[in-house]
Amino acid sequence: KASGLHMLQNFPWLLWAYACCCSISFCGRVVVWPTDASHWINVKVLLQELVLRGHEVTVLVPSSNLLINYQDTSSPFTFEVLQVPFSQETLDASMEDFLNFWMNEASNLFPWEIMWTMKEQLEVFTNMSKQTCDTLVMNSHLIAKLQQAKFDVLIADPLSVGGELVAEILEIPFIYSFRFSDGNVVERLCGGLPSPPSYVPASTMGLTHQMSFMERLQNFLFYIFTDLFFVKFWRDEWDGYYSNVLGKAAVEWFLFLHRTYWDFEFPRPFLPNFEFVGGLHCQPAKPLPKVSQLHSAIGCSGEHGIIVFTLGSMVYNLSDEKSNVIAKALSQLPQKVLWRYKGKKPETLGSNTKIYDWIPQNDLLGHPLTKAFITHGGTNGLYEAIYHGIPMVGIPMFADQHDNIAHMVAKGAAVQVDFNTMKTQDLADALNTVIYNSTYKENALKLSKIQHDQPVKPLDRAVFWIEFVMRHKGAKHLRPAAHHLTWYQYHSLDVLAFLFTCTATIVFILFKCSASGNYTDCLGANGRLES
Amino acid sequence: KASGLHMLQNFPWLLWAYACCCSISFCGRVVVWPTDASHWINVKVLLQELVLRGHEVTVLVPSSNLLINYQDTSSPFTFEVLQVPFSQETLDASMEDFLNFWMNEASNLFPWEIMWTMKEQLEVFTNMSKQTCDTLVMNSHLIAKLQQAKFDVLIADPLSVGGELVAEILEIPFIYSFRFSDGNVVERLCGGLPSPPSYVPASTMGLTHQMSFMERLQNFLFYIFTDLFFVKFWRDEWDGYYSNVLGKAAVEWFLFLHRTYWDFEFPRPFLPNFEFVGGLHCQPAKPLPKVSQLHSAIGCSGEHGIIVFTLGSMVYNLSDEKSNVIAKALSQLPQKVLWRYKGKKPETLGSNTKIYDWIPQNDLLGHPLTKAFITHGGTNGLYEAIYHGIPMVGIPMFADQHDNIAHMVAKGAAVQVDFNTMKTQDLADALNTVIYNSTYKENALKLSKIQHDQPVKPLDRAVFWIEFVMRHKGAKHLRPAAHHLTWYQYHSLDVLAFLFTCTATIVFILFKCSASGNYTDCLGANGRLES
Known part of the structure; x- marks a missing residue:
């Protein structure tokens, strides 16, 4: 293997030139196995940047999906549509069931009932994931087409299982883009991420890094629970599927x-x-169009400023009771409230509150008059608030949202309100606190300073490492040797067992010797037993 | 605390401007608690860069030291000399004892003899470190002077204990610059660095990340040994000293x-x-002066090229026997050898080998004709070889050198030769291997590519984070909560003990119930015992 590298040996400056050329003019081919909904919103920004830097991006998209508009002819991406056997209606209904359970039902159930539903939900989504995978792996024509395209890297989100399978089939390196898994179980068990349960809270638990004994106990048990749940209902399932295919x-x-x-x-x-x-998706705010409704709404907000309110891309409507509780709280505030909401207009809606189908969230959060952000706690919106230094009121509902808000509360930049038990006064109090107690604004600005003060911007770093993997055909030098160990080897349990056995043997022999020694001692000088 | 931050709330663009100004025009005051010898060579490069970027650098230097020339009036640093009670001769003699032990004596001793000497050596250097600390903490005039200087950050090397003490006295944040501690014990026990002994080899062991069972056992035991040794002979000692002062x-x-x-x-x-x-200290090679001896020596090397050879800044001479073994091996090669050596000229020195008091190591390693580097395995030289993609022959002697060479051997860029048992043919064979087996050059070039292909150069990153700490008066958001836990809390041993107690209690109760239940079962319908 006297490769091209070898030719460079006498000309070290060529190495520099090589590295520079690589980073400037390398145009790669990227294939994407995306996760839908808010995950897609985030990864899309990264993919758009890759296109801007001259790379070709192909997205493998299921024909039934939530937010990935593959019919958009103005999209900078090439879409390869996987004709999945489940309909759009089935998918929408499953998502609605999921949301309905976490928003309206889970709070009234016992833990084992929640666990059972979680298992059932996992089965539903795993089933759809498998059908999506089947659509690809059983289509030899598509596989041949993808192989011929000679992609350099696959970007996947582990929430949509199958990305690494496609990467294996195409024999290319792959990169995960992700926020979290339940209890960080994928990162821990698949990625080898060390997580001492004593100060690393499992995700979705809403705990912080400083835990009381009871919280550490809770966290420890949740680690064990998620590990078992994951291995039983997820890993074994997918290991079987992958083994069949690969x-x-x-x-x-x-x-x-x-x-x-x-x-x-x-x-x-x-x-x-x-x-x-x-x-990585955050940007400086663009000014609002001067003739827009939003611009005039903000214009008359005066010294009190505005509040931006959204419950994310997934939640379209609330129960009448809930929406009225919220609207009434908002009506008591001197601020103008801009609420992104598609449900029925609540009766208690105040004159200070405007409802919109869609709002330019980042531009509004970056507006000088914005005083607070009411959020469900999705990472996308939350990072826009951090970026612009806006204190938050969190109303978390499901997935990582409790966790995310717990982080912001612990860092002093947010107040949490319980979605299920929330009264009008709770929300109004929370908003008054983050707006009029200056520490929340100060803490939000501190987080903003940390976000802005990095040696390289997050988007540039993400692009750099994707390009690095393409240039070097992987990043094996970063892959820990933990992947070659079994779980008991990783935790040195075999070493401990060996040491324990040795110690026990030595103790046993010493005990035996000393026992027989005593026996000898017991024999008197004349060799007879003395009492 | 309605701080200046609060004023920024309505003008988010000011945040950007603030961040930009900070990173461009912030001129800070840096105070340094250095470690001598090769550590100083490395940190000096970082400090010079800080001066270039407009910061003021003050170095606290013991009056007796090895390489820190505080009388150099052309130095860009301000030196604050600590008049230590030990003489230059005492220090030199201690260093010579240390080197002599590791180079000539240790290999013939039993492990417990080595351990005993290590303890004695540690006492000698701890004593000198304490005397150095005393010189500062007992000089109230100097402390007042340093406090008035209003430093922004202290840079220390943990090998010279006392840096964090001075930082505490001056009430400023501090940064460690370091390569390793024995078994990574300082990083693990003071820094909270998680290190699974199953795949993280303890430093100074010369193991890699892929270990056999016996190696993992060895590594595990070394972790325990270094932890106990460190706690007993180092931490308790210094905890006592710090408690007295602070x-x-x-x-x-x-x-x-x-x-x-x-x-x-x-x-x-x-x-x-x-x-x-x-x-961070590596740079593109500068061309050699055309009238120099080196230039002409290289000029006549022809197609075979040159070999660069140094045993580092600490080793001045070798035994006659050893130097002759080495010189004879070198004389058998077709390459020109440039040897940095201050000892007696060996009798077997070949005509192809030139001895120099000093060589421009980085410029030679970056020369297009350089084929190999013979090194003791210090990180400074080793990184220059990585930077320029030069394969190595390692002759490690003490401290982290075995470890460093083991890394390079595992990565396929070096061959190791045993300093104590080395024969002429061993060294000649090793050199022929790394020069004529092209995989060594290819692997060295791979490492070089990784070193060059970073989003930000190491020196710029180091400067960035020092400036970050100065701008933000610390970096508390990066400090893990592990520091607030005791060792048994960190390892969740209290949680495990609690769970074990609960389980044992339940099992005990069940056992009791079932025992009494069995007794009831044993009673027949008629209430009599049935066999």
Whole structure:
């Protein structure tokens, strides 16, 4: 293998030129196995940047999906549509069931009932994921087409299982872009991410890095629970599927682009193949169009300023009771409230509150008059608030939302309100607190300073590492040797067992010797037993 | 605390301007608590860069030292000389004893004899460190002077204990610049660095990340040994000293600039306050002066090229026997050899070998004709070889040198030769291997590509984080909560004990119930015992 590299040996400056050329003019081919909904909103920004830098991006998209508009002819991406056997209606209904359960039902159930529903929901989505995978792996024509396209890297989101399978079939490196898994179980068990349960709270638990004994106990038990749940209902299932397709379960894991940063995260151990690129989608606010409704609404807000309110891309409507509780609270405030909401207009809506189908969230959060952000706690919106230094009121509902808001509360930039038990006064109090108690604004600005004060911007770092993987055909030098160990080897349990056995043997022999020694001692000088 | 931050709330663009101004025009005051010898060579490059960027650098230097020339009037640093009670001769003699032991004596001793000498050596150097600290803490005039200077940050090397003490006295944040501690014990026990002994080899062991069972056992035991040794002979000692001076033992730990990178390191877990800036001192080679001896020596090397040879800044001479073995091996090669050596000229020196008091090592390693580097395995030289993509022959002697060479051997860029048992043919064979087996050159070039292909150069990253700490008066958001936990809390041992107690109690109760239940069952329908 006297490769091209070898030719460079006498000309070290060529190495520099090579590196420079690579980083400037390398045009790669990227294939994407996306996750839908808010995940797609985030990864789209990254993919758009890749296109801007001259790379070709092909997205493998299921024909039934929530937010990935593959019929958009103005899209900079090439879409390869997977004709999945489930209909759009089935998908929408499953999502509605999911949301309905977490928003309206879960709070009234016992833990084991929640667990049972979680298992059932997982089965529904796993089934759809498998059908999506089937659509690809059983289509040899499509596989041949994708192989011929000679992609350099696959970008996947582990929430949509199958990305690493496609990467294996295409024999290309792959990169995960992700925010979290339940209890960080994918990162821990698949990525080898060390997470001491004593100060690394499992995701979705809403705990912080400083836990009481009872919280540490809770966290420890949740680690064990998620590990067992994951291995039983997820890993074994997919290992079987992968083995059927590939003839092996293991896949190469290259790089993990984590959608948070240390303004949001609690400091915790990580590995060199984890890059924290949270807030990569954030941008300076663009001014609002002068003739827009929004512009005039903000114009008359006066010294009190405005409040931006959204419950995210997934929640379209609320119960009448809930929406009236919220609207009444908002009506008591001197601020103008801009509420993104598609449901029925609440009766208690105040004159200070305007409802919109859609709002330019980033531009509004970056507006000088914005005083607070009411959010469900999705990472996208939350990072826009961090970026612009806006204090938050969090109304978390499901998935990582409780967790995300717990982080912001712990960092002093948010107040949390319970979605299920919330009264009008609770929300009004929370808003008054974050607006009129200056520490919340100060803390939000501190987080903003950390977000802005990085050696390289998150979007540039994410692009750099994707290009790095394309240039170097992977990043094996960042892959920990933990992947070659069994779980008991990883935790040195075999070493401990060996040491324990040795110690026990030595103690046993010593005990025996000393016992027989005593026996000898017991024999008197004349060799007879003395009492 | 309605701070200046609060004023910015209505003008988010000011945040940007603030951040930009900070990073461009912030001129800080840096105070340094250095470690001598090769550590100083590395940190000096970083300090020079800080001066170039407009910061003021003051170095606290003991009057007796090895390489820190505080009488150099052309130095860009201000030196504050600590008049230590030990003489230059005492220091030199201690260093010579240390080197002599590791180079000539240790290999013939039993492990416990080595351990005993290590303890004695540690006492000698701890004593000198304490005397150096005393010189400062007992000089109230000097302390007042340093306090008035209003430094923004202290840079220390943990090998010279006392840096964090001075930072506490001056009430400023501090940053560690370091390569390793024995078994990574300082990083693990003081820095909270998670290190699974199953794939993270303890430093100074010469192991890699892929270990057999016996190696993992060895590594595990070495972790325990270094932990006990460190706690007994180092931590307790210094905790006592710090408590006397400060009234407390604990200090704030901010940031750790590690003098390696992932081309050199095996992938391992780390924390967000660890920044890997290995090779920050490396630079493109400058051409050699045309009238120099070196230039003419290289000129007549022809197609075979040259070999660069140095045993580092600490080793001045070798035994006659050893130097003759080496010289004879070198004389058998077709390459020209440039040897940095201050000892007696060996009798077997070949005509192809030239001895120099000093060589421009980086410029020679970057010369197009350089084929190999013979090194003791210090990180400074090793990184210059990585930077320029030169394969190595390692002759490690003490400290981290075995470890460093083991890394390069595992990465396929070096061959190791045993200093104590080395024969002429061993060295000649090793050199022929790295020069004529092209995989060594290819692997060295791969490492070089990784070193060059970073989003930000190591020196710029190191400077960025030092400036970050100055701008933000620390980096508390990167400090893991592990520092607030006891060792048994950190490892969740209290949680495990609680769970074990609960389980045992339940089992005991069940056992009792079932025992009494069995007794009831045993009673037949008629209430009599049935057999």
